Amino acid sequence: YPQIAKSGDTEEGRKMLSVSFKMVSLLSVVVLTGLIWLREWLIHLAYSDKFLPAAQIMPIQCLGDYAYMLGMTFSVFCMGAGLKRRFLLGWVGYYGVMLLVFFVSMPTLGLMAYSFAYMAGACVLAGVHLGWVLLRGAPGQRMAILPVALAGGLVMLAAAGIAKAHLGFFPSAVIPIGACLLASYLYFPPRVLLARLRAGRNQN
Numbered sequence: 001y002p003q004i005a006k007s008g009d010t011e012e013g014r015k016m017l018s019v020s021f022k023m024v025s026l027l028s029v030v031v032l033t034g035l036i037w038l039r040e041w042l043i044h045l046a047y048s049d050k051f052l053p054a055a056q057i058m059p060i061q062c063l064g065d066y067a068y069m070l071g072m073t074f075s076v077f078c079m080g081a082g083l084k085r086r087f088l089l090g091w092v093g094y095y096g097v098m099l100l101v102f103f104v105s106m107p108t109l110g111l112m113a114y115s116f117a118y119m120a121g122a123c124v125l126a127g128v129h130l131g132w133v134l135l136r137g138a139p140g141q142r143m144a145i146l147p148v149a150l151a152g153g154l155v156m157l158a159a160a161g162i163a164k165a166h167l168g169f170f171p172s173a174v175i176p177i178g179a180c181l182l183a184s185y186l187y188f189p190p191r192v193l194l195a196r197l198r199a200g201r202n203q204n
Helices: 002-007 011-037 039-046 049-056 058-081 084-109 112-136 139-165 174-187 190-203
Strands: none
Touching: 002 011, 011 039, 011 058, 011 139, 011 174, 039 049, 049 058, 058 084, 058 112, 058 139, 084 112, 112 139, 139 174
């Protein structure tokens, strides 16, 4: 945050945003797909079997968490760079949509309405900032942020879909393992790793 506040909405500041966004997105996908996979075990260990019905809510909650983390990354940048309008637009949209969806769906979904409302609000928060990158961002920034956000979102949707299908513990492990491999590939591309290995060999 201090570095962003110092750089502001400059090329250097946007570069820091792209790096931070990539790291947050990939780590979030790995952690959240793992939570979806192990949700029943975690509920059993942390609480008791009486809370196992809450496992059906966790995929929706984790989808919301992913979108929320993306939105928060942009919000921290906007706050540090002094982009007040974007900051306020994102959070007004988040709370407005969340409250609207909650009160509309509460009569039919009960307490599950909160998870759906949270996910909807978080998607708006992330969507405001991703839309700005798509429409106003530099080409390099778009290529650094949008594919990562899309890939992470697709992995999260796949994890939620498999959880709903109840394929079993071991088949469901494909998603978190795949998320780890995807994160490793995107954050440390093979060409970068090879270049570093060659540089290390040349130094030796």
